[in-house]
Amino acid sequence: MKNTMKINRVETDLLILGGGSAGLWAAHRFAELMPGRKVCIVDKGPQDWGGLMAMAGGDFEAVLPPDTVDGWLEDLVYYFDGLCDQPLMEALLSRSAERMRDYERFGCEFFHKPDGSLKSVPQRGLPHVKLYPAQVKGRGGELMAKSLVARLKDAGVTRMGRIMLTDYLVRDGRITGAAGFHCISGEAYIFKAGAVVAASGMGGWKTSYGKNTPTGEGMRMAFEAGAQLQDLEFARVWNMPRLFAWEGQTHLFPLGARFVNRLGENFMNRYSPVLGPNTDPHFTTIGMALEIRAGRGPIIFDVSPLRGEDMILLKPQTGWQKLNYEKLCRLGLDLFKDNTEWVPQMTVSHGGIRAEIDGSTAVRGLFAAGTARSMEPGVYAGGFALMTTAVTGHMAGESAAAWLRDADDAPAPDEAEAEALLTRAFAPLGREGRDTLTPKQVLTRIQATVFPYDVSIVKNGPALERALAEIRRIREEELPRMAAADPHYLLKLHEVEAVAFVSELFVRASLERRESRAGHFREDFPRMDPAGPSWIFVRRKADGTAEFTPERVPLEQWRVPLTRCYQDNFTFVEQATGKDR
């Protein structure tokens, strides 16, 4: 790096990468337990913005009486087709009510019915799993973030925004800190820390509306530092209007809304006579894809079965959703009146860091929290993320406190290594030449490679092989040609490198999983592996490449047997094996 470049050095006991739900909770819990110790949250976005929670509606899952943890666990083992880490899920569910009560204590209210009881909304046709909506629909997440930040201010937690971390610093298998840069000033940063919480969110494909910050650098950094990853084959392909964005459609299905094809057929009834349209978007997008491929598109969102009084209640009341809705109505795109076309849209990766229940990883002193660690295999129930990120953040704060109490003093980061990493991170800044590419150009090519339905939704081997070859070509030929005109673009460039990293692992893991299960559907392997569920773990080999290792889910050691699978509710197998074509 240029000798003139300024390096800022920050020392802290706990460094938290990411100020979203998980990072804020980790800081809150750590500060509560270790009031004298220093905590520093670093975020590439604005200081105190709260990550994706800033846009979240505020739906929260919690196990409240008369529900039991056992009932929910049974639901999730079934819903995840056995790919449920039962001890982890039990730990999360057991703590969910406490975190909900914390939010109530912080002044975040949940919706009460006129009789005073809490309103709940059942999810995905499951007998127990349900969410509790926020009182202020559309702004619940924003208020949760604000309430946590207010507590961190009181506790003296340092919060730094607009700093992108690009590398963890590790010595002899122990974390010593992280390095990065300020995306406006362009100044370099080296953080020395006794422990680090990775709360950096998911990987993803930058598809707008709250999906442009989770890009997966945290995953790449953890992988390079020696942590393992898992569940990379699962991505969230959401149903979205073709022309605009909408949140909260999943509330409309239980009340009668549905998707219809060009012939006016409620096609999900055909693909799942049991669940119909009231299921996870993962399954709906498979249905959409099969309809569109068969020439029965476009797909229209049909709200005509909704009752008038429900419609009034369902129209967005506050926040960005209200603003969005009003603007759309002015453009003649009233979701509740006009026929709007919907399409499947790939959004974020469900893969993440492999961690123990307490958040610890293969790197000593590095703890993972929130969506940076993997918790669900590509199917999702509303309100799950705010709960799991709160609980795992809280737990990671606790684990980091316990670790720092017992561990030896952290060694100082290796200065030469840190500066070498910074030199690498800054290399594309000001890169010139006729054949340079912008991060956005490369991003578009990656998106064009992984978005096609035969790579992302109804996957098949040959299409995945073609996508893999193209992603590798992009990695070898295009990533090194990316140039950043200023520190802002340097940040985007590192994001696109991470998008490429996650995309390659997504395609490779999708090839590795030769079956269909939970949020992964292979048309050439449309059934579940009769040998039972396995995870696919990813680790970095000595030569820097990724190694994929399947590991059987130890169902025989766990409480809930796999007696039925959610996948069995669908007839995609029959459709895929030819009946429909």
Place this chain on the structure above:
Amino acid sequence: MIKSIAPEICTGCGACVRICPLDALRMGEDKKAFIAYPEDCMTCFLCERACPSGAIDVDPLREVLPPTFPDVPVELGGGRA
């Protein structure tokens, strides 16, 4: 995507610049916010909602992304023009 910031209405309070998650907005020398990196906007409306003077207009339509069905005509729900 972010459409406009009206300079005659902007008071230069900086709220939008501080809140934009994508660093798409910056403060000009003239103490007016401006759209520095329009292509990085993700249409989250945070800036428009934060602006105390109503100077910002975000267009609700979404960015055109590479298609999910490159070989199916648009009229049939695909992405082929």
